[in-house]
Amino acid sequence: MGGQPERRTQTPLAIRVEGCARTFPDGVRALDRVDLDIRAGETLALLGPSGCGKTTLLRLIAGLDHPDPGGRILFDGEDVTALPIERRRVGMVFQSYALFPNMSVAANVAYGLKIQGMAPDMRRARVTEMLEMMRIAPLADRAIDQLSGGQRQRVALARAIAPRPRLLLLDEPLTALDAKLRDALRVEIDQLLRALGTTALYVTHDQAEAMALGDRVVVMTHGRIAQIGTPYEIYHRPAGRFVADFVGLMNRIRGTLSGDGVRCPGGIVPLAAAGPSHRPAGARRPGDGAPVEIQFRPEDAVVAAPGQGHVRGTVTASFFLGDRVRILVEGVGTTPLTVETGGRIDPLTDATLAAGAPIELRIQSAPLAPEGEA
Amino acid sequence: MTFFTAFWLLPMARLALFAADGREGWAAYLTVVTHPRYFESLVATVLLSAAVTAATLVTGGLSGVFLSRHRFPGRRTLIGLLTLPLAFPGVVVGFLVILLAGRQGLIGALSQSLGGSRIVFAYSMGGLFLGYLYFSIPRVLLTVMAAAEKLDPALEEAARSLGAPPLRILLDILIPGLMPALIGAGALCFATSMGAFGTAFTLATRISVLPMAIYTEFTLFADMAIAAAMSLVLGLLTWAVLALARSATGAGVAAAA
Amino acid sequence: MTRSVFRFWLPLGFTLLVSAFLILPVLLSVLAGVTLNWQRGPAGGLTFRWVAEVWGLYADTVLRTLLLAGATAIADLLLGLPLAYVLARHPSRKARLMEELIMLPVAVPGLATALALIILYGGWQSLRGGSVFILIGHVLFTLPFMVRSVLAVLAALDIRTLEEGAASLGAGPWRRLLTVVLPNARPGILAGALMVVTLSVGEFNMTWMLHTPLTKTLPVGLADAYASMRLEIASAYTVVFLLMIVPLLVLMQKAAAAASGGR
Structure with a gap:
């Protein structure tokens, strides 16, 4: 010092x-x-x-x-x-x-x-x-x-x-x-x-x-x-x-393996997004229809324009935190998701972030794990 | 610890055995609680101590809460005056009661000058009561003040914000909040009153409270076995009261003695 | 700020009344101690004759009382400091039990303790006849106060962590004791010692049973005076006692406040 x-x-x-x-x-x-x-x-x-x-x-x-x-x-x-x-x-x-x-x-x-x-x-x-x-x-x-x-x-x-x-x-x-x-x-x-x-x-x-x-x-x-x-x-x-x-927030979506994506209630997350490096070392890729879980950090999802997203859900609440906006989203998986986005958005006036509004997300990085593990 | 064992634990054990070595054997303990003379003094002591405890808790409690809740000029002096008798031995307290209510006492002089007869009660139960009250108030006051300072004033404010009148605050907030301190101080007050020998020594020439009864057995009748049995009963009683209070409050009750 | 009658003035009046009850007799006793003849009242003339007479009669008692109190304090330090330190460093159920045990002589009336001492050791003339016998009683009765006073300060400081801090800087056990433990325990030691001295000077219940005509202390002498002498002399004696005990009490309360506050 x-x-x-x-x-x-x-x-x-x-x-x-x-x-x-x-x-x-x-x-x-x-x-x-x-x-x-x-x-x-x-x-x-x-x-x-x-x-x-x-x-x-x-x-x-x-x-x-x-x-x-x-x-x-x-x-x-x-x-x-x-x-x-x-x-x-x-x-x-x-x-x-x-x-x-x-x-x-x-x-x-x-x-x-x-x-x-x-x-x-x-x-x-x-x-x-x-x-x-x-x-x-x-x-x-x-x-x-x-x-x-x-x-x-x-x-x-x-x-x-x-x-x-x-x-x-x-x-x-x-x-x-x-x-x-x-x-x-x-x-x-x-x-x-x-x-x-x-x-x-x-x-x-x-x-x-x-x-x-x-x-x-x-x-x-x-x-x-x-x-x-x-x-x-x-x-x-x-x-x-x-x-x-314990270290940061982790979102989880449960779904089933389906071709090149994971099918969940909100849509299909393409597996390419998961990136090969995130697959557990030595793990065999499970077959179609196997239950799996996608994990991603709040900053790994971005709000997409209508029609451009991987999954659709509903905003339940959003908070302005100064340097970023935190959005809680329901309906994509079985548990609510937390998404964070930068930029100068005021959730109080922006109708797209009001509670109940539909929202589409692109998930950029999604570690894949067989359900129940990791 | 060696010191403690040699000079307290061993003597106490010897005392217990000694009482049983007298003319009556272990029955000495039975005598102490059944013989009318001893039993009466036991009852008198317990009743007196209970009355003193109640009176002290009320006076000490009220003043203690007041002094901890308000800041005003002269407060420190007042607390100083109120805690002054803390170090007075029982004999001195007894003498002070004589000065108040004895044959040449203030109360007598006042009542006489007001046209009545000379009121003298120093050597009766009333005198003892006054004396015990005198040395118990400072202790209770200090304990209550310490507890009241620790009591979060926000509790009282919260009750007031919900519209509680003073009496409700007293019943719902203050008394429950101070309960451990009150129980502790009360037990202590009771225990000291039970064993108060000094005050009784100067005042109780005509009444038999337990410590005086022990002393009389010891000196006048030289019935050591009975004296030993009685002091053990007395010791057990006071210890039991303190232990009970402690288990009720879960805190170190005897700390403020 | 306005003060309501119910919340302020009424309780203030009550508190003043209580303090009057406590202080009035003390003033009476002081007054009686310097009054020529109490029957005729202070108007009959004031004098220091009684105080002087008491001093002449009991100067050696006063000295013995002080020596005894000093000895009690020293014995308590020797016995109580190590005990308090051990209790502070190793708080366990056993330590709690020991603390309880040494509190017993305070919980049980002094009369009973004194009787027990007499029965077991009374036959031992050299002990029974000396001041040491009283000293033992006083130490039994005052030791817990010393231990608690020191223990409270050590616990408030978190002495364990302070010692760990010293050890992390390379200090061995003795060095930690001398440079960290003792200097920081000083307020507690001082408050405890003053309390012990005050208690010892005022102790009557045990002393009355343990004393011999040759080993009287102040309160014992007081009891004698109350029983056998005229009111004025008894009052004068009380005045002498008050002159000793009140400054001690004031000092003790200051020391106790310094030991608990200021941190």
């Missing part, structure tokens, strides 16, 4: 999680056996709803918690499973920030350096460098309870980075902030992580955050990993119903 970029003094760390499960004393299994590789220097986003085990996984890697017997955590091949967090040389940003209320901003940032035994003048220089990088230098002598949420966030980041950790762990760092601030800080954190080049693990339940920050995204549910992939893969080639629905 601002200032000069951080010098790379650490060769990035590669992390391996081997067969790590975690069962709490009350019998709740927070994490099923998980295997995961974090590549040196990458930012890995752990994404999932609350209770999916993402924070547990983070705490295992941090050393704040220990896996059930059999699980191992390796840092660059070295087994650190038994090491407590204070001996793992990681930096961590907590959801509640965990800033020490008995110390000033500068003292908070200096805390880790002091423990490393850094000489006082070097320490001061490093603290100043950190505060300037985070653009909070004027706050150095403030007490923690005099800071706003965004300022606390910056102090927490500065404190975690100051001792040059081998790995940066961020546990929902933006959750406590309001939407505008969250967006601004997300951009800054992204720049910071790129500049540092440190391996980073970023836990969040916000898919936009995970997509924007992660080189790769790990989607988790019920203590398991549902999918690992780049943000693009996660969004456009979701590995299952859960991922498809």
Whole structure:
């Protein structure tokens, strides 16, 4: 963020999680056996709803918690499973920030350096460098309870980075902030992580955050990993119903295979639209009349002029969202569809988008899956 | 924990056994609840404590809700005055009651100067009632104030927006909202009144409330077994009331003691 | 803003009446303590003779009370701090149960506790005859207040996460205790200590049973004075007691407000 970029003094760390499960004393299994590789220097986003085990996984890697017997955590091949967090040389940003209320901003940032035994003048220089990088230098002598949420966030980041950790762990760092601030800080954190080049693990339940920050995204549910992939893969080639629905909105139309298209109550969606790459690898093409399901994202359908669309339906409602218009459509499949379209349309005055109006859609990209799967 | 076991759990266990070692054995416990003299003092103590609890909840509750709902100059001072007696031991409270209602007390002097006879009730149930009320009000007041501050004022406003008159708000919003605090404070008030020895010591020269009865057994008759049995019954009673209140509210009731 | 009679003035009057009930006797006692002869009333002349007399008679009692209160506070710190810390760090059903257990001496009347102590340890003369016996009683009675006060502050701070923060920066257990836990628990410790001292100075129920003629404390002396001396001296004694307890109470409430508020 601002200032000069951080010098790379650490060769990035590669992390391996081997067969790590975690069962709490009350019998709740927070994490099923998980295997995961974090590549040196990458930012890995752990994404999932609350209770999916993402924070547990983070705490295992941090050393704040220990896996059930059999699980191992390796840092660059070295087994650190038994090491407590204070001996793992990681930096961590907590959801509640965990800033020490008995110390000033500068003292908070200096805390880790002091423990490393850094000489006082070097320490001061490093603290100043950190505060300037985070653009909070004027706050150095403030007490923690005099800071706003965004300022606390910056102090927490500065404190975690100051001792040059081998790995940066961020546990929902933006959750406590309001939407505008969250967006601004997300951009800054992204720049910071790129500049540092440190391996980073970023836990969040916000898919936009995970997509924007992660080189790769790990989607988790019920203590398991549902999918690992780049943000693009996660969004456009979701590995299952859960991922498809958790990351963005997914429309589904059930129908039967019929020649080169899929027949559904609203018409026929041509199979060419589905594109060959979207067929599940190795799956045989089912024969005519087989029940199948088409999936597509709201932005993959466009409103077509009368007679030009693949399918016909009825508008049930439409909402002006500023940068786009969201239209709910009924009658194409058995469940309502959500379609988004850009452009300067005012659904309040445009009769074609009024509730009850007929509408035709062209579906541009439609992953195909046998019914009941994906 | 060692300290606690050595100096509380063990002595208490010994106390329980000791009571049974007396002339009457385990029957000592039976005697305590059946013998008219002891039974009367038990009943008197329970009735007195219940009356004090009711009176304290009403006074403390009203003042507490009022003080938490309004801001006015002098409010802090008023709260300070109201909580001042918090640290007074029972003996001092007893003495203060003597000053109010004793032979040379204020109430007596007033009633005499108004042409009536000297009203003296410090050494009767009335005096004890006044004394217990005196040291219970601050505690209840603080508990109610804390609870009322936490009660969302929007609830009251919502009721008013729906047209509820003050009495309905009191019955439908305030009392249910404060119920856990009221139960907790009430139980505490009851328990302290049951065990209040200091006030009884200065005032109850003629009436036998349980703590005084224990003390008299212990010193005058030296019937240690009966004294031990009675204090155990007393201890169990107060503990049971507090435990009951706690399970009813699900919160730490004794916290404000 | 207009204040309605029903919502404001009526309850205000009631509250004032209640506070009058609480304060009037205190004022009476102060007045009686400096009045030459209460029978004739304050108009008969004021004097500090009674207060001086009480001070002459009971100065050593006052000192003993303060020492005892100090010792109680120290013992509570030694026993209560580790306990509160453990309870805050490992909240479990067992911890809850322990918290309940140490609350028992507060729930059960002091009279019963005192009797139990006497029966088990009363035969042990060196213990029975000394102030330590009273100290034990006071610690039993006050310990839960210390534990709760510290525990409340630690819980409000989320001390667990703060410690994790310190650990993530490389701090070991001792360092975390000294630089993070103790400094942040200070308001709770202070409030707890003041509360303990106030309670100890005012404790009567147990002390009356546990004391010997040589180990009287202030409230015990008060009870003596009420039973055997003239009203003026009893009042003067009360004044001495009030002079000690009221500043303590005010300090305690300030400390408690600082410990719970400001965050």
